Amino acid sequence: MRGALSGQFQLFAVAIMIVAVVVIVASMVIYYVAKRLELAPAFSVDVPPVAAVATIIAFALWAYVGFDSIPQLAGEFNFSPRKALGLLMWGVIAATLIYLAMMLATSIAVGAHHDAYEGEAWPPAAAISEVIGPAGLALMVVAVSAGVLTGLNGFFTAASRVLFTLGRANLVSSRLGELNGKQRTPRNAILLMCAVCLVTPWFGRAALTWVVDMSSAGITVAYFYTCFCAWKIARTGQVPGMPKPIAPNQFYEYFALAGCILAVGYLALLFVPDSPGMLGTAPLIALVVWVVLGLASWAIKSRQLKDVPPEETTALILE
Numbered sequence: 001m002r003g004a005l006s007g008q009f010q011l012f013a014v015a016i017m018i019v020a021v022v023v024i025v026a027s028m029v030i031y032y033v034a035k036r037l038e039l040a041p042a043f044s045v046d047v048p049p050v051a052a053v054a055t056i057i058a059f060a061l062w063a064y065v066g067f068d069s070i071p072q073l074a075g076e077f078n079f080s081p082r083k084a085l086g087l088l089m090w091g092v093i094a095a096t097l098i099y100l101a102m103m104l105a106t107s108i109a110v111g112a113h114h115d116a117y118e119g120e121a122w123p124p125a126a127a128i129s130e131v132i133g134p135a136g137l138a139l140m141v142v143a144v145s146a147g148v149l150t151g152l153n154g155f156f157t158a159a160s161r162v163l164f165t166l167g168r169a170n171l172v173s174s175r176l177g178e179l180n181g182k183q184r185t186p187r188n189a190i191l192l193m194c195a196v197c198l199v200t201p202w203f204g205r206a207a208l209t210w211v212v213d214m215s216s217a218g219i220t221v222a223y224f225y226t227c228f229c230a231w232k233i234a235r236t237g238q239v240p241g242m243p244k245p246i247a248p249n250q251f252y253e254y255f256a257l258a259g260c261i262l263a264v265g266y267l268a269l270l271f272v273p274d275s276p277g278m279l280g281t282a283p284l285i286a287l288v289v290w291v292v293l294g295l296a297s298w299a300i301k302s303r304q305l306k307d308v309p310p311e312e313t314t315a316l317i318l319e
Contacts (some may be wrong), residue, residue: 013150015098020142021143040110061220073161166317210283216270228256233246
């Protein structure tokens, strides 16, 4: 029942967000056609276009990380993997269109007068409300609130599922792998995620920005690992855990290889000195601390699970 209510809320919030975005963009396009405003240049005068694009690409991965909720929740799906893939692809396309739509609306509202909004706490909303009026600000609040709420809902469900799976396999505390109540929900995992989310905002915006920047590196590594596994399966047809191999597929092999190459390119943007998207000192320190914590956890758990067959751990994770 709670899962159904969560899904209904997610659907309602997404619908509200799409309606708000469509109204904002339509209003701004009509305004542009009527006024024929001058727009700002596509690139800053003092920054090379390649460097500007590379900087955005290097840190844009976090904007799509929420879609890993779909594979993380795959164990609870009662429909085919093909449908899950379709949901993932259409979700990425829809999110891209929403990002582009809001950038278009903001560009029209701001025009060539960026300096006029430098002191605003929320420049896009200030610019759009100047054009549409209070209704524009209300629509921005609705769109952003719906986006944040759907993101938080997806984050809680996916992150708690991951912690539950790791706890069930004894890769973290086994208490996180417990199901509670009639609804059989991973209450301990959900409470832990709630505690983390309640504490982290108190570290301030700067610290959260470090985490976001650092996560771009982690996301890229996950993308590379996923593409590498897909490349290996497409090339050999051998799928771990399956009694019979599948037919190798050259198209998927090249497609996955392209993903690996792109992931390496993203990492280069983040770590190569003098790269336009190179991580700053603070995010690099945060990344080192996170890696050290991960290695320490792995070392401790590997000793505890040395007598457990890998097949058993894999079965618990993928169950």
